[in-house]
Amino acid sequence: MWKYLHKYASPPYFYAWAGRMIPWVGALTALCLLYGAWGGLVMAPIDEEMGNGFRIIYVHVPAAWMSLFIYVMMATYAAIGYIWRIKLAHAVAAASAPIGASFTALALATGSIWGRPMWGTWWEWDPRLTSELVLLFLYFGVMALRASFDDVNRADRASALLAIVGVINVPIIHFSVQWWNSLHQGPTVSKIGKPEIATSMLVPLLVMTVGFMLYYATVLLMRMRAEVLERERNTRWVKEFINEPAAS
Amino acid sequence: MGSHESLAEFLSMSGYGSFVWSSFALTVIVMVANYVSARRRHSSVLAHLRRRHLEPEQTS
Numbered sequence: 001m002w003k004y005l006h007k008y009a010s011p012p013y014f015y016a017w018a019g020r021m022i023p024w025v026g027a028l029t030a031l032c033l034l035y036g037a038w039g040g041l042v043m044a045p046i047d048e049e050m051g052n053g054f055r056i057i058y059v060h061v062p063a064a065w066m067s068l069f070i071y072v073m074m075a076t077y078a079a080i081g082y083i084w085r086i087k088l089a090h091a092v093a094a095a096s097a098p099i100g101a102s103f104t105a106l107a108l109a110t111g112s113i114w115g116r117p118m119w120g121t122w123w124e125w126d127p128r129l130t131s132e133l134v135l136l137f138l139y140f141g142v143m144a145l146r147a148s149f150d151d152v153n154r155a156d157r158a159s160a161l162l163a164i165v166g167v168i169n170v171p172i173i174h175f176s177v178q179w180w181n182s183l184h185q186g187p188t189v190s191k192i193g194k195p196e197i198a199t200s201m202l203v204p205l206l207v208m209t210v211g212f213m214l215y216y217a218t219v220l221l222m223r224m225r226a227e228v229l230e231r232e233r234n235t236r237w238v239k240e241f242i243n244e245p246a247a248s
Numbered sequence: 249m250g251s252h253e254s255l256a257e258f259l260s261m262s263g264y265g266s267f268v269w270s271s272f273a274l275t276v277i278v279m280v281a282n283y284v285s286a287r288r289r290h291s292s293v294l295a296h297l298r299r300r301h302l303e304p305e306q307t308s
Contacts, residue, residue: 037272044251051264053268114271218283219283219286
């Protein structure tokens, strides 16, 4: 098993493997997103309470879930890189930060757009909204800290520590709607066994979420290839690779 | 059209059109921007390494 892991974690192997995977994962991403958008915008029945306005759920909820999921991924890989000094793990963390930040911004923006017709306000200093905004600043902090070091090893270690400490915000965001009196509604989907929404509404949401996950995987692999090339720039395989005319 | 009575109804989202469509448009923008930025980063790293490789080694 270790031998297997070692092979996948070797930068030249990863670089080539990721290059082969990207088109396939990308195609699957497009299929899921298109089906999810079709199901959500066209097929799903109109919500009794919110009318057609509820359809924002199909982008808002996956974006919000991804903002948390990517943060946990970033912090986990930063910790793995910090503890076992695995370079590829730090590359996962570095490549995840901008993607996570953009999903967090998207969750905030679509939430704000949804809040306007439903709550009558674009923004409220509500526990859920405020803690999600803190998440955005955490992502920015991790990225800024990384950018402030010239030495990649020091950048990895410093940004890893901030990412790990910031994990405390993830359960705060998740439970904020239960712990405090929040304007934001509680979980719609995760009530085990008895989700509050109909199957015909739920299926497009789940497909859309899978699409968002695959999208993250696609862009993560693309960004990691750039990270790997840059981090390995003084190695023989990179020097040989960049001289190949068909290198991409 | 699906659960909508007409195409006009679908486009207007029974009054929520500007909210629904702007949310989806933002999503498309974020996804395209991320994809483009990832591609650019890869090709800029590659171009940078090629340039550096062609130049004689700088002593530093």
